[in-house]
Amino acid sequence: MxxxxxxxGTARTQGQAAESARTQGQATGTARTQxxxxxxxxxxxxxxxxxxxxxxxxxxxxxxxxxxxxSGLVTIYYDMPRQMGMQxxxxxxxxxxxxxxxxxxxxxxxxxxxxxxQVSNDELVGVSTYHYENCTxxxxxxxxxxxxxxxxxxxxxxxxxxxxxxxxxxxxxxxxVEADFFSLEVGDTVTITHTLVASDDGRSALEExxxxxxVSGLLDTGGSEExxxxxxxxxxxxxxxxxxxxxxxxxxxxxxxxxxxxxxxAISQEVPNVTPQLVKRLTTSETTVLTKLQALVFLxxxxxxxxxxxxxxxTMTAVVTERRREIGLRKALGASDKSIVLEFMGEGLLQGxxxxxxxxxxxxxxAQLVSTNVFNSSITFRPLLIPITVLAALVVTGLACALPVRxxxxxxxxxxxKGE
Amino acid sequence: xxxxxxxxxxxxxLDNVNLTIEQGEWVAIMGPSGSGKSTAMNIIGxxxxxxxxxxxxxxxxxxxxxxxxxxxxxxxKIGLIFQQFHLISYLTAVENVMVAQYYHSLPDEAEALEAxxxxxxxxxxxxxxxxxxGGEQQRVCVARALINHPEIILADEPTxxxxxxxxxxxxxxxxxxHSEGTTLVVVTHDAEVGASAERIITxxxxxxTSDNAxxxxxxxxx
Ligand SMILES: Nc1ncnc2c1ncn2[C@@H]1O[C@H](COP(=O)(O)OP(=O)(O)O)[C@@H](O)[C@H]1O
Ligand SMILES: [Mg+2]
Numbered sequence: 001m002x003x004x005x006x007x008x009g010t011a012r013t014q015g016q017a018a019e020s021a022r023t024q025g026q027a028t029g030t031a032r033t034q035x036x037x038x039x040x041x042x043x044x045x046x047x048x049x050x051x052x053x054x055x056x057x058x059x060x061x062x063x064x065x066x067x068x069x070x071s072g073l074v075t076i077y078y079d080m081p082r083q084m085g086m087q088x089x090x091x092x093x094x095x096x097x098x099x100x101x102x103x104x105x106x107x108x109x110x111x112x113x114x115x116x117x118q119v120s121n122d123e124l125v126g127v128s129t130y131h132y133e134n135c136t137x138x139x140x141x142x143x144x145x146x147x148x149x150x151x152x153x154x155x156x157x158x159x160x161x162x163x164x165x166x167x168x169x170x171x172x173x174x175x176x177v178e179a180d181f182f183s184l185e186v187g188d189t190v191t192i193t194h195t196l197v198a199s200d201d202g203r204s205a206l207e208e209x210x211x212x213x214x215v216s217g218l219l220d221t222g223g224s225e226e227x228x229x230x231x232x233x234x235x236x237x238x239x240x241x242x243x244x245x246x247x248x249x250x251x252x253x254x255x256x257x258x259x260x261x262x263x264x265x266a267i268s269q270e271v272p273n274v275t276p277q278l279v280k281r282l283t284t285s286e287t288t289v290l291t292k293l294q295a296l297v298f299l300x301x302x303x304x305x306x307x308x309x310x311x312x313x314x315t316m317t318a319v320v321t322e323r324r325r326e327i328g329l330r331k332a333l334g335a336s337d338k339s340i341v342l343e344f345m346g347e348g349l350l351q352g353x354x355x356x357x358x359x360x361x362x363x364x365x366x367a368q369l370v371s372t373n374v375f376n377s378s379i380t381f382r383p384l385l386i387p388i389t390v391l392a393a394l395v396v397t398g399l400a401c402a403l404p405v406r407x408x409x410x411x412x413x414x415x416x417x418k419g420e
Numbered sequence: 421x422x423x424x425x426x427x428x429x430x431x432x433x434l435d436n437v438n439l440t441i442e443q444g445e446w447v448a449i450m451g452p453s454g455s456g457k458s459t460a461m462n463i464i465g466x467x468x469x470x471x472x473x474x475x476x477x478x479x480x481x482x483x484x485x486x487x488x489x490x491x492x493x494x495x496x497k498i499g500l501i502f503q504q505f506h507l508i509s510y511l512t513a514v515e516n517v518m519v520a521q522y523y524h525s526l527p528d529e530a531e532a533l534e535a536x537x538x539x540x541x542x543x544x545x546x547x548x549x550x551x552x553x554g555g556e557q558q559r560v561c562v563a564r565a566l567i568n569h570p571e572i573i574l575a576d577e578p579t580x581x582x583x584x585x586x587x588x589x590x591x592x593x594x595x596x597x598h599s600e601g602t603t604l605v606v607v608t609h610d611a612e613v614g615a616s617a618e619r620i621i622t623x624x625x626x627x628x629t630s631d632n633a634x635x636x637x638x639x640x641x642x
Contacts, residue, residue: 047510051548
């Protein structure tokens with residue numbers, strides 16, 4: 001009995017000593033205590049992440065995919081107006097000039113310059129002129145187009161050329177259809193013959209002019225351009241032995257529909273030999289296409305984020321179920337609901353941050369890929385998108401984890417003593 | 421414990437149990453399976469509340485406390501050891517011990533290593549539970565239970581899954597803890613483990629059917 005009391009006394013004293021040491025520790029070393037606790041917290045959640053990686057990998061992948069799509073599509077979304085503007089303009093012309101009845105079949109350089117004078121320099125993005133002539137090769141008819149090939153090349157990025165664009169006199173770019181018909185390949189030489197029409201000086205006999213051309217490239221556009229031979233304006237002048245007489249001039253003008261209307265009006269008033277025509281389809285649809293595409297991008301992003309959220313929520317629910325015993329144990333060891341929430345949220349958010357970071361990088365790559373393949377130009381990198389993507393990934397995972405983590409706090413600590 | 425009952429539906433898992441455990445005592449609770457031993461442990465360990473009756477711990481009636489206060493008592497006064505060990509699978513031995521420190525007050529790796537040394541596992545500190553034998557896992561549990569110097573250590577069939585050698589190691593540790601004044605309550609099927617205790621209480625159908633406290637200390641169970 002006396003023995004017993006003494007032992008109890010010792011226990012008391014020890015307990016009190018521990019207690020006072022603890023309160024003292026809290027009073028003197030709060031900052032140190034906090035740091036040690038924080039270190040342990042990160043040690044636990046990173047250990048769970050690293051050593052249970054196979055369990056996390058699906059959710060992590062979902063977050064990465066979501067973040068990739070988000071950052072990729074947002075990059076494209078913001079770059080789209082720029083891309084589309086360039087694209088629509090390079091897909092050509094929103095105004096074309098054709099000879100009016102008074103022009104006798106063709107416009108001179110002077111006519112075109114006079115028309116261009118109506119358009120201010122910063123509105124005019126590009127001009128390409130075409131001069132078509134009927135010619136023959138070994139008596140088979142064909143159409144040759146004289147063009148400013150440099151300008152054509154700049155304004156026709158979708159023209160696909162096998163071989164080279166002509167850049168020396170005597171070179172010709174042959175449309176695929178014609179190349180097939182005449183069995184021409186890059187490097188072949190052809191003689192193109194043009195029949196000179198009798199002119200005012202009374203020559204009645206038909207004279208022929210023939211020029212040899214080397215095929216420098218074959219043209220693949222999927223359109224009617226494949227039915228022509230393209231040569232430079234200088235070569236055309238050699239072939240026709242006359243001043244160029246243009247059949248069409250394609251203008252690319254940066255202006256809204258109203259301004260284009262006004263320009264068209266002015267040109268037809270001021271330049272009698274030229275009839276301007278507006279290419280209505282492109283000018284009016286430019287904005288509607290853009291808004292529709294942006295709405296589509298937005299929708300896809302929202303759907304993908306929702307799917308990510310569902311996937312993370314499902315995984316997290318499974319994780320909480322799978323770890324009920326661990327949660328019960330932590331509670332039995334004295335974990336408050338708050339610590340349980342912090343730990344599971346911490347794990348979720350760690351995944352969110354990591355997935356968001358990886359996704360932000362992949363997303364830029366994805367946007368770059370889309371841009372080079374679809375728009376044929378590279379994209380501007382937006383550094384701000386990294387924190388935004390990570391933040392969005394954190395919000396999505398946070399929301400996805402909210403319910404499962406709340407459920408985790410309802411686990412009964414008594415379950416750790418219940419039989420296996 | 422006064423008139424404590426725990427009722428699950430129709431079943432009286434504990435039926436009007438009266439029991440006093442002194443501070444520093446080493447008590448074994450024995451009895452057939454389903455007799456309410458674990459239920460009693462849950463209540464003493466503040467993990468569950470009785471359906472009726474009073475449970476006084478240091479003079480405080482835990483039956484009247486809320487969830488949060490029970491959590492605090494578990495954290496501050498009680499160390500737990502289980503038959504199935506319940507170590508956190510993705511944490512190393514020393515980290516498992518530190519988890520208990522983390523919830524209690526201050527995680528201190530050096531102190532946690534000392535505790536592992538005490539149970540003879542200093543060289544296993546960086547191993548995951550899956551890399552430890554059952555006996556080693558249970559010793560990690562003991563280290564975790566004693567790390568915060570609890571007033572009471574509750575062990576539910578601590579040697580149920582252990583071989584004889586590890587059983588002896590664990591019993592030796594209990595002996596040391598007892599000599600330091602820690603109250604020990606051990607549920608067991610094993611007569612030898614029971615015999616190591618100062619006092620054996622037998623439960624049957626939720627009632628105390630024998631308590632040798634009378635013979636040992638000349639006291640009534642009440
Ligand atoms: N959560 C519960 N719900 C319903 N019945 C339970 C629950 N926990 C325990 N029991 C029942 O209470 C009785 C006592 O259980 P327990 O205390 O675990 O017994 P022991 O640990 O002595 O084997 C058993 O019949 C068991 O089935
Ligand atoms: Mg049991």
